[in-house]
Amino acid sequence: xxxxxxxxxxxxxxxxxxxxxxxxxxxxxxxxxxxxxxxxxxxxxxxxxxxxxxxxxxxxxxxxxxxxxxxxxxxxxxxxxxxxxxxxxxxxxxxxxxxxxx
Amino acid sequence: xxxxxxxxxxxxxxxxxxxxxxxxxxxxxxxxxxxxxxxxxxxxxxxxxxxxxxxxxxxxxxxxxxxxxxxxxxxxxxxxxxxxxxxxxxxxxxxxxxxxxxxxxxxxxxxxxxxxxxxxxxxxxxxxxxxxxxxxxxxxxxxxxxxxxxxxxxxxxxxxxxx
Numbered sequence: 108x109x110x111x112x113x114x115x116x117x118x119x120x121x122x123x124x125x126x127x128x129x130x131x132x133x134x135x136x137x138x139x140x141x142x143x144x145x146x147x148x149x150x151x152x153x154x155x156x157x158x159x160x161x162x163x164x165x166x167x168x169x170x171x172x173x174x175x176x177x178x179x180x181x182x183x184x185x186x187x188x189x190x191x192x193x194x195x196x197x198x199x200x201x202x203x204x205x206x207x208x209x
Numbered sequence: 210x211x212x213x214x215x216x217x218x219x220x221x222x223x224x225x226x227x228x229x230x231x232x233x234x235x236x237x238x239x240x241x242x243x244x245x246x247x248x249x250x251x252x253x254x255x256x257x258x259x260x261x262x263x264x265x266x267x268x269x270x271x272x273x274x275x276x277x278x279x280x281x282x283x284x285x286x287x288x289x290x291x292x293x294x295x296x297x298x299x300x301x302x303x304x305x306x307x308x309x310x311x312x313x314x315x316x317x318x319x320x321x322x323x324x325x326x327x328x329x330x331x332x333x334x335x336x337x338x339x340x341x342x343x344x345x346x347x348x349x350x351x352x353x354x355x356x357x358x359x360x361x362x363x364x365x366x367x368x369x370x371x372x
Contacts, residue, residue: 109216109256111323117220117253119314121227121246127307128231131296136281137236140243143274144227147250150262158257159323162330165341169349171262172338175269176353180360182274186281187368193285194370202297 114155122148135192135199139185146178216256223249234295236282244275261335 121144128141150171157167193199226246233239247270254263330337342350 108326109213110325112318112321113216113220114253114257115318115323116315117224119311119318120224121250122314123307123311124224124227124231126310127303130303130306131231131300133293133295133297134236136278136285137231137239137295139281140230140239140278143243143270144230144246147247147270150266151250151253154254154257154259154262158259158330159326162326162328165334165338165346168259168262168334168338169341169346171259172265173349173353175265176357179269179274180356182277183360183364184367186277187364189281190284190368199285 111155111159115152118148118151118155121145121151133200133202135189135201135204136186138201139182139189142185143178143182146174146181150174212256216253219249219252219256223253236295237279240275240278240282243278244271247271247275258330258334261338 125141125144132138153167153171226242229242251263251266
């Protein structure tokens with residue numbers, strides 16, 4: 108039997124890789140991909156806890172499906188924003204999209 | 210024992226492609242590595258006996274979101290000059306932060322006595338999930354539907370061509 112902590116360590120590694128991708132990518136699409144990776148790590152945690160702690164209730168899976176829904180909405184709006192920014196500014200480099208910087 | 214071996218192989222696949230995703234020079238390779246990594250997460254869901262979520266993961270992440278991201282890359286192509294680095298100047302600092310975050314989380318996980326797998330899911334988990342969505346969780350379910358509609362309309366309005 109696989110211990111629960113193995114899943115948690117894999118999810119922690121996935122989350123850290125996502126953090127690295129979000130903070131280092133210069134392309135806005137790359138940043139969004141890092142966010143998706145972090146959301147996946149969270150979902151892995153939710154499902155692992157569901158299976159090991161409360162397998163008779165469906166709370167964990169329901170929560171994971173809600174997170175997937177929010178992630179899909181976030182991806183759609185985020186990529187629409189990237190395309191809108193590209194259309195007006197001709198760039199998707201997050202270092203050049205700094206108009207709001209004081 | 211065999212189950213643990215499968216888990217290690219699947220995890221190595223997932224994390225390896227995730228690392229490739231954040232380090233690949235070409236954004237296209239990055240997107241394909243992301244799809245492979247999501248496929249690995251779906252395999253982990255199957256190991257956790259959440260078959261419905263594995264199917265949802267493949268349909269939404271490997272299917273829809275990967276395609277959406279590849280579309281966005283193609284629509285905004287040619288802006289990133291290939292000679293420039295794909296990561297910003299703070300990457301060594303961020304690498305240290307991400308590694309210490311992982312170290313901290315792994316340390317915390319190792320400090321807790323986690324419960325072993327005790328009960329088995331009762332009956333058909335997919336039927337139970339469907340009943341949960343129209344029973345105790347009907348409000349979150351409806352809110353998620355409204356959120357999807359709002360996000361879809363918003364995405365169309367933001368991305369459409371201005372006359």
